[in-house]
Amino acid sequence: MRMLPAKPPFPFQLALVVFGLMELALLVRSSQAAQPTTDPAEVQALYAIFDRWGLDRPGGGGDPCPDVDVVAKLNSSIMFESYDQAILCNCSYAQSTTCHVIGLKLQRKDVLGRIPEELANLTYLQNLYLDRNYLTGPLPPFIGNLSAMRRLSLSGNALSGTVPRELGNLNELILLGLGTNNFSGPLPPELGSSSSLQHLYVDSNGFSGKLPSTFAQLSNMTTFWAFDNNLSGKIPHFMGSWTKLTTL
Ligand SMILES: *[C@@H]1O[C@H](CO)[C@@H](O)[C@H](O)[C@H]1NC(C)=O
Ligand SMILES: *[C@@H]1O[C@H](CO)[C@@H](O)[C@H](O)[C@H]1NC(C)=O
Ligand SMILES: *[C@@H]1O[C@H](CO)[C@@H](O)[C@H](O)[C@H]1NC(C)=O
Ligand SMILES: *[C@@H]1O[C@H](CO)[C@@H](O)[C@H](O)[C@H]1NC(C)=O
Ligand SMILES: *[C@@H]1O[C@H](CO)[C@@H](O)[C@H](O)[C@H]1NC(C)=O
Ligand SMILES: *[C@@H]1O[C@H](CO)[C@@H](O)[C@H](O)[C@H]1NC(C)=O
Ligand SMILES: *[C@@H]1O[C@H](CO)[C@@H](O)[C@H](O)[C@H]1NC(C)=O
Numbered sequence: 001m002r003m004l005p006a007k008p009p010f011p012f013q014l015a016l017v018v019f020g021l022m023e024l025a026l027l028v029r030s031s032q033a034a035q036p037t038t039d040p041a042e043v044q045a046l047y048a049i050f051d052r053w054g055l056d057r058p059g060g061g062g063d064p065c066p067d068v069d070v071v072a073k074l075n076s077s078i079m080f081e082s083y084d085q086a087i088l089c090n091c092s093y094a095q096s097t098t099c100h101v102i103g104l105k106l107q108r109k110d111v112l113g114r115i116p117e118e119l120a121n122l123t124y125l126q127n128l129y130l131d132r133n134y135l136t137g138p139l140p141p142f143i144g145n146l147s148a149m150r151r152l153s154l155s156g157n158a159l160s161g162t163v164p165r166e167l168g169n170l171n172e173l174i175l176l177g178l179g180t181n182n183f184s185g186p187l188p189p190e191l192g193s194s195s196s197l198q199h200l201y202v203d204s205n206g207f208s209g210k211l212p213s214t215f216a217q218l219s220n221m222t223t224f225w226a227f228d229n230n231l232s233g234k235i236p237h238f239m240g241s242w243t244k245l246t247t248l
Helices: 010-019 040-052 076-082 117-121 141-145 165-169 189-193 213-217 237-241
Strands: 024-028 085-092 098-106 127-129 134-137 151-153 158-161 175-177 182-185 199-201 206-209 223-225
Touching: 040 098, 040 117, 076 085, 117 141, 141 165, 165 189, 189 213, 213 237
Parallel strands: 024 085, 098 127, 127 151, 134 158, 151 175, 158 182, 175 199, 182 206, 199 223
Antiparallel strands: 085 098
8 A cells, every 4th residue: 555645635535525425435456557347246246235235336336446546545444444334445456457345344324134145255355344233144154255354343233143163264354343243152163263363352142151262372362352141161261371462
């Protein structure tokens, strides 16, 4: 990513006007060459997800990753954090001709229903934020196939069932937010394999049993919230080896 030039905040304000406060698509690209296009399977997946949730299709039904220079100049991670609805793309693939969706955020959008299976086609997804909606049903095992995932945040929904052990396949996972849902059963021992994990929120659910001993491997853990559950046993000794822990 490039530094922003030391200019007045004009591009930021222009971007707000162009895209509106409620919907923003962000672009990360490294070249001014031919207009890149988004992977068609990902476009169809996004359309299907937005249709299912009764939301306007991103990009006005056109390409959801726009080729707009003013957006490319912004610090996309800051912008992504600032909106309740956003799509983050990287258009640097295939000599900057192809965009892949690397972030999807739909927070507080009154979204109803289950985690949509079309997400399985967003194979480049690194950030998925669906917090504070009305999602029900299970967390499907296919999420464990989204191997680029870094931040998966589903807090404040009504998701239920057990947490699939396939989440342990997510080697890049930094943040897992499952707080304030209706999950139950034990925390999967396989999650101890996601050794990049720094922030784990499992509070306010119906989790039971002991904390898995495999969590001893989560040596980068900084934030662990587990209150308001039905967990049992002692506070494990291995937490003493979580030397980066700041919030428990
Ligand atoms: C962009 O924002 C992120 C998150 O706040 C920050 O860590 C990073 O240094 C920023 N990058 C630039 C180039 O300003
Ligand atoms: C975008 O993708 C390219 C190609 O994989 C990669 O080199 C680059 O680091 C990515 N940029 C961001 C901001 O993720
Ligand atoms: C994924 O994309 C392929 C190709 O466009 C399509 O055939 C398939 O139905 C999609 N899967 C889902 C779950 O949407
Ligand atoms: C994960 O991907 C593999 C390989 O494409 C596939 O065989 C498997 O069924 C997928 N798992 C789930 C839970 O969708
Ligand atoms: C919570 O999940 C259980 C099944 O694990 C289900 O019986 C119950 O209805 C759910 N409660 C809510 C409020 O969704
Ligand atoms: C833990 O964090 C350090 C510093 O950020 C990083 O170098 C290391 O790869 C991380 N360990 C794992 C297992 O991800
Ligand atoms: C909490 O766990 C205990 C066993 O450890 C069990 O007897 C009890 O029914 C559980 N309560 C709830 C609300 O799940």
